[in-house]
Amino acid sequence: MKALKDKILAEGTIIGSKILKVDSFLNHQIDINLFNEIGKEFKKRYANQEITKILTVEASGIGIACIAAQYFDNVPVVFAKKHEAANLDTDTYEVDVFSFTKNKTYKVRTSKKYINSNDKILIIDDFLANGNAALGLIEIVRQAKAEVVGVGIVIEKAFQSGRNVIEKEGVKVESLAIIESIKDNEVTFQMSR
Amino acid sequence: MKALKDKILAEGTIIGSKILKVDSFLNHQIDINLFNEIGKEFKKRYANQEITKILTVEASGIGIACIAAQYFDNVPVVFAKKHEAANLDTDTYEVDVFSFTKNKTYKVRTSKKYINSNDKILIIDDFLANGNAALGLIEIVRQAKAEVVGVGIVIEKAFQSGRNVIEKEGVKVESLAIIESIKDNEVTFQMSR
Numbered sequence: 322m323k324a325l326k327d328k329i330l331a332e333g334t335i336i337g338s339k340i341l342k343v344d345s346f347l348n349h350q351i352d353i354n355l356f357n358e359i360g361k362e363f364k365k366r367y368a369n370q371e372i373t374k375i376l377t378v379e380a381s382g383i384g385i386a387c388i389a390a391q392y393f394d395n396v397p398v399v400f401a402k403k404h405e406a407a408n409l410d411t412d413t414y415e416v417d418v419f420s421f422t423k424n425k426t427y428k429v430r431t432s433k434k435y436i437n438s439n440d441k442i443l444i445i446d447d448f449l450a451n452g453n454a455a456l457g458l459i460e461i462v463r464q465a466k467a468e469v470v471g472v473g474i475v476i477e478k479a480f481q482s483g484r485n486v487i488e489k490e491g492v493k494v495e496s497l498a499i500i501e502s503i504k505d506n507e508v509t510f511q512m513s514r
Numbered sequence: 515m516k517a518l519k520d521k522i523l524a525e526g527t528i529i530g531s532k533i534l535k536v537d538s539f540l541n542h543q544i545d546i547n548l549f550n551e552i553g554k555e556f557k558k559r560y561a562n563q564e565i566t567k568i569l570t571v572e573a574s575g576i577g578i579a580c581i582a583a584q585y586f587d588n589v590p591v592v593f594a595k596k597h598e599a600a601n602l603d604t605d606t607y608e609v610d611v612f613s614f615t616k617n618k619t620y621k622v623r624t625s626k627k628y629i630n631s632n633d634k635i636l637i638i639d640d641f642l643a644n645g646n647a648a649l650g651l652i653e654i655v656r657q658a659k660a661e662v663v664g665v666g667i668v669i670e671k672a673f674q675s676g677r678n679v680i681e682k683e684g685v686k687v688e689s690l691a692i693i694e695s696i697k698d699n700e701v702t703f704q705m706s707r
Contacts, residue, residue, distance in 0.1 A: 344602070344603075344625065344628075345627065345628070349592065349593065349595070349602070349624075349625055349628065350590050350591070350592045350625075350627075350628040351576075351579075351580060351583075351590060351591040351592070351593070352590060353580060353583045353584060353588040353589070353590065353591065354588050356580065357584075357588075379572065379573035380572035380573040380576060380593065380595075380597075383544075383573060383576040383577045383580075384576045384577065384579075384580040384591065384593075386544075386577075387544060387546060387549065387576075387577040387580050387581055388580055388581070390544075390546045391546060391550075395546040395547050395550075396546070397543050397544060397545060397546065398543070398544040398546065398577065399542065399543045399544070400542065400544070400573065400577075402542070402573075404573075404597060405616075409537070409542070410537075423598075431542075432537065432542055432543075434538065434543075435537075435538070435542060435543040
């Protein structure tokens with residue numbers, strides 16, 4: 322997706338050889354025009370697929386999922402909780418997710434009320450790196466005996482193992498920008514995407 | 515806002531005499547059609563006001579702010595962080611916020627890059643109870659020497675002190691549903707709103 326790649330090149334900041342900071346438009350400040358383009362592009366990638374719900378995880382996925390849902394006939398969005406929430410139901414689907422960034426395991430939870438066995442779910446998230454967060458969401462959908470239609474990612478780091486991890490589960494990944502490498506303070510995208 | 519009040523009456527769950535659970539449409543599962551109505555209503559309440567940015571706090575405020583921004587000429591949304599974020603700038607505006615629900619103090623942070631002294635900011639959040647979260651966001655805007663145009667709230671609990679706290683700061687509060695009381699398992703709204 323050209324507009325997204327241009328934005329990454331214009332505003333992304335590189336830290337070391339692995340971290341791309343995009344908090345000017347994606348996960349701290351949010352560019353609503355770009356999010357609409359992202360939503361349209363997800364719809365293009367999953368055109369003609371029946372999708373009844375979008376599942377994401379707090380916090381950065383929520384804005385992307387909400388704007389994108391408008392291009393999928395306003396299907397409901399469910400965001401899984403990573404943090405203790407006083408009001409969360411006790412009857413939840415839950416998985417342990419290991420975060421390499423934070424070097425710790427956290428629980429991801431979704432109330433059983435909001436995913437059911439008839440649901441056809443599109444999972445959306447901001448980044449795909451090692452794939453643990455997306456894998457956790459797939460596991461939650463499967464606990465609910467619902468169907469995972471696909472995983473839609475804004476920025477994929479192809480030099481980490483996330484895509485393999487997800488595809489091994491038989492799930493299709495669509496990433497709007499795929500980063501081949503981060504080297505010498507420069508981002509290189511995969512040619513074909 | 516009638517559609518919102520109807521939804522609260524139809525789907526809200528009461529716990530004790532203070533807690534209203536609305537996670538079927540507001541803060542776990544998200545009703546995108548309703549969020550668009552909410553966005554339109556915020557625009558009505560702040561019509562003819564110059565707004566350059568919407569500020570909210572993770573996590574439940576993000577979806578509301580993103581959808582609402584579409585009715586304010588797609589102004590950028592900034593969401594303040596409540597949780598440690600590996601990639602957050604170290605140069606931040608920050609405040610301590612005491613949460614009565616969790617009985618602890620947490621830090622709310624925003625990178626200095628995304629609020630500046632020319633900004634005219636609409637603060638949006640899902641609930642107004644004791645007002646501490648909104649007050650923290652007002653304080654962040656003032657640290658940046660920007661202007662708070664107003665505070666837009668989806669559900670206000672009028673039996674807690676939030677509105678007084680915010681109005682004492684000279685800031686206008688617009689709440690789309692104002693709950694007078696939660697008694698005998700029944701929600702009563704303020705007549706005039």
